[in-house]
Amino acid sequence: MTRAAARAASHRLAPLRARSRSWLRCAPLITVALFLAPIVAGLLGTLLPAFGWLPAIGGREFTLGPWARLFSAPGIGAAIALTVGTGLVATVLSVVLVFGLCAQLHGRTPGRAGRGLMAPILAAPHAAMAIGLGFLIAPSGWVVRLLSPWLTGWHQPPDIATVQDPYGIALTLGLLVKEVPYLLLMTITALGQVSAARQLEAAATLGYGRTVAWLKLILPQIYPQIRLPIYAVLAYALSVVDMSLILGPGNPPTLSVLALRWFTAPDIRMYFPAAAAALLQLAIVLASILLWRSGETVIAHLGRRWIAQGARRTRLAPLTRIAAAAVAGLAGLGLASLIDLGVWSVADGWPFPQLLPKHWSAHTWTRQFSMVAWPLETTLIVAVLASALALLLVLGCLENEQRSGRAATLRALWLLYVPLLVPQIAFLFGAQVLLTVVHLEGSLIAVIWSHLLFVLPYVFLCLAEPWRSLDARYARTALCLGTPPRRVFLRIKLPLLLRPILVAVAIGVAVSVDQYLPTLLVGAGRVVTLTTEAVALASGGDRRITGVFALLQSLIPLAAYALAIGLPARLQFHRRQAGGET
């Protein structure tokens, strides 16, 4: 049965819908209120000081002073160029590599092993990955150690900027390691929704090579579905703070780091140029998205001509092989980075150029336990509560959507993406001022809310498809038997959708653990998580301890995924034993 028919059927069952629906109708409203209102208010709270207005610290007239101060700052030109350069290059390369890999591999499944290897990279927070990659590619890192001194002749690490280089190459590499697997996952999900295999077969009978068929036939169909994820990657790459702090240069840093530096400067007047910088960051992101959009139009135009020419072969084929190799290389780098974290955390003396530590020891883990306990607890509380809250709201919205028969429009989907497209720094500044006014800054509640902004979209995106495609006949049968909708929801839909629900929660946990800037700014430094600790430690100190924090930070999302996948199997096993439903 088609979804439209199911919806029509559910309309006819309207009288069966109980009165208890009223709170449900509010779910989308609550969601939007929790969600968009603070972002808009936060943006306003950044906009006004950017033009000199913030009476609390003496800004009582509108002026362009903050902008003059911003553009006369030393190195501002280089900072903007660095920001735009790393963001655009990382996104373009990510997209090209993912499409290249899919064109090369499609039809041949990547296999369980491949997906298993991707999971840790997807789950690892950006900060942990950046720390691990920094360890790996530093002049004294594993890569150089592997080649020294037998090949390079180096007995001391070379004086070459392989991390924090002025061109942002290390930062770009870090972004690629994290964003390529993400876009790949999004692309694979989109591929599942077009009958790609059959179409490729048909193309093959018409004499099209595999690569060219994928590019001409499949890509145009799936692109609209991965457009928003690509924009999210673009916005993220342009404005990321934690990765820039760890892998990016310091003199000058990227624009978002510069804004953060000014924001926390002892001279409170620096708040004004900081707000201007945050706003400029927003403008750069919006302009880049527009640029990308026009790029899409141009490529679509050229692509149509290319498709119409009907060539069965393409010279791009060898390039897709390079792309596949590059993705494999990036995955290798990502995994090696995580392993490097683990090795540092148990190293006891590891002088250059030894490939492995002189001694191994669990000392760092045992000695750091008391220091890890508090941030670990906070990380878990925030992650679990933000994900649970997000799940509640998303389930409310989806259930309301089914009972009212109104599916979320494309515009609603865009709203959901707002927190992922607006640079965090642009609205978190303003949000912090607002939170101070209502005395919530530095509170756990405020931090949970700030995480919710980023957790909720992912939970929604993850759960919407399985929820909507659940066979409506289960629910209808139960309704016809007189089961109230609440019971249908609790006893039928929830158990049937347990696995996607748990996976969505696990993704929520991963997204929450990833958050650095919201925790730092909204938490006012008082809410300390593994993430804020790991980034602070990464600025130098004891790599063994940094390794412990970053590794733990990566293990939480992995453990959440493992639970999400393992738990339903166990539950269902028990249910079968008890001879219950399903």
Add this chain to the structure above:
Amino acid sequence: MAASWKSILAQARGQTVYFDAWAGDVRMDAYIAWVGQQVSACCDVTLRQVPLEATSQAVSQVIAEKAAGDNTDGTVDLIWINGPNFYALKRRGLLYGPFTQRLPNYALVNTRDPSNLYDFTVAVGGYESPWRKAQLVFVYNSAYVKHVPLSIQAFPAWAKRHPGRFTFPQVQNFLGVAFLEQALYALTPDPAVLLRPVRAADFAEVTAPLWAWYDRLRPYLWRHGREFPASGPAERELLEDGEIDMMPSFNPTEAAADVEAGLLPRTVRTVVLAHGTIGNTSFVAIPYNSPHKAGAMVVANFLLSPAAQARAGNIRYLGGPTVLDLAKLSPAQRARFTSLPASPWVPRRAALQRVLPEPHPSWARRLAEAWERRYTP
């Protein structure tokens, strides 16, 4: 006064003190955690370290709270502070005090040491309580270099012979700017101007010899002076890996403690420049709007106890000279300090006698700004 301290102890019971302290030195974090255990056991005060990447974050926090009218329920109870950050808060009247005279252990402080009374030339006036001493030293790896410069003037020539083997933290970091201040002391014709606010001096004229010297040094710095480590600990990693051979440090016993912790090779040594180096005292201060002032005072008092000072002086934990006057201690208390383990990595005591006072805090910012303007690409 005993009675009033008793009432402070009573008030402090059950309070949670948020201690904003620069984090990044793991041994310091562990020491603060130990302090937390002690004050929890003795006085029922819970200590929470709020780790900062820069103390200025706490300063801007307090200023922002003042701006928002948050006059009684601030989020910061105690700040590890000194120099420009102290000056920034005190100037605006955002510190609680004077309170040090109310701390019983303050009677043990060495008040003959001017750096315990003047923080970067600004009179402390009881608005912050001393707890650590620091002095600029240079740590080098004797496995790679035998001779190190013992004067600022000798740095460019040394660096030319050892290109890429020396660096210092970025100037946004206090240690980075302290290195510039040290150089300015040695190079400017009349260093006395540094003790007065920068606006009283002709900045361009005073600093001209500094920039001339730096231009000769810069090409031979690590990464050709284009990139700098973010902080002291980041720089220490470079020394550990052998990326550099020498670095400045603000803790004369840092090398010793790092060797103990397995963070530096045993071949490192510590030197002080021949004509003395900048030294200062680290303090703790209480913001005017802290809701837990009694608890904060209990912590400040504990930091001054012979037990806490002796542990801080022990290179196994932190290492460093004490702010107490050993003559004021009982023989048993004194023994805690005289029995501290010795270390071959600590500079001779005599070398540490020549301490130059910190310049007025206004110099640090002007120097950092001028450096940024000149050397940011």
